[in-house]
Amino acid sequence: MTGFDHPERAPRLLGAVTIVLTGAAGAIDAVTFFAFNEVFASTMTGNLVLLGLDVGRGRWFQALEALIAIVGYSSGLIAGTLSAGLAMRRWPWRNAVGVALTVELALLVAVGIGYYALSDPGELTLRAVLLVLGAAVAMGIQAAAMRYVGPAGTPTNFLTGTVTNWVSAMVELHKPSWNSNSALRIGAIVVFAGIGAVVQTHLPAFSYAVPVLLVAVAIGLMARVTVLNHGGLTTGDPQFAPDGARQES
Numbered sequence: 001m002t003g004f005d006h007p008e009r010a011p012r013l014l015g016a017v018t019i020v021l022t023g024a025a026g027a028i029d030a031v032t033f034f035a036f037n038e039v040f041a042s043t044m045t046g047n048l049v050l051l052g053l054d055v056g057r058g059r060w061f062q063a064l065e066a067l068i069a070i071v072g073y074s075s076g077l078i079a080g081t082l083s084a085g086l087a088m089r090r091w092p093w094r095n096a097v098g099v100a101l102t103v104e105l106a107l108l109v110a111v112g113i114g115y116y117a118l119s120d121p122g123e124l125t126l127r128a129v130l131l132v133l134g135a136a137v138a139m140g141i142q143a144a145a146m147r148y149v150g151p152a153g154t155p156t157n158f159l160t161g162t163v164t165n166w167v168s169a170m171v172e173l174h175k176p177s178w179n180s181n182s183a184l185r186i187g188a189i190v191v192f193a194g195i196g197a198v199v200q201t202h203l204p205a206f207s208y209a210v211p212v213l214l215v216a217v218a219i220g221l222m223a224r225v226t227v228l229n230h231g232g233l234t235t236g237d238p239q240f241a242p243d244g245a246r247q248e249s
Helices: 012-036 044-056 060-087 093-117 126-149 160-170 180-202 209-228 243-248
Strands: none
Touching: 012 126, 012 180, 012 209, 044 060, 060 093, 060 126, 093 126, 093 209, 126 209, 160 180, 180 209
16 A cells, blocks of 8 residues: 555555656656756756745846746646646546646647747747746646645655655654655656656657656556546545535436
8 A cells, every 4th residue: 555545446556657657757857957957847846946046146047947947837736726626526536637637748748749849949948938838837737636646646746755754654663664655756756867868868859758658658547547446436426526416416
């Protein structure tokens, strides 16, 4: 078990979804790091530190770059929370997570098409802004969707909390424990950031494909989780449905 909040017939498969999405976050950060002055699409802690450093040093141009990523991510959180919340008026949480991840994938594909269609990547061109802003929105949608999986699935793109809980749990005097899902997520973000760097170095035209493929794989896994759990909650009720709709059903 990985500690998910909801009754789950396939906890390891659901855990695999979080691992794959963590890998996608690492891979997309590698793309934006190299394409846009070392700005991250998913790791907002890094962007907030960069924003403070740039403002403190009077580097207003660089501060704007970090701010673009932060605004994009925040917009994605709003979009992901609303889309998942609306979906959960009709369907159980697993279906709603799948809907939000599908929106994320569609956005990543659209951003990729726009990025490769535009030309002349300069220091702060429309092409670079499109990449970082769009990728950050997609990562915000992903983070919002994974909130509905529970605490164990939430950090797919901010790993400080995962490292904190994982290490602290191992040395807890009262009841030490080992969370393999946390360990695998920590490894996934490192490994796929490295893979993204390698692809960016040797096959830069294909670097953006890595996170897109990983998100697609995660959607497939999430669909399987939904099927194994009969597409719904144990009670059969969709979450966040209006009271009247629940009574009618």
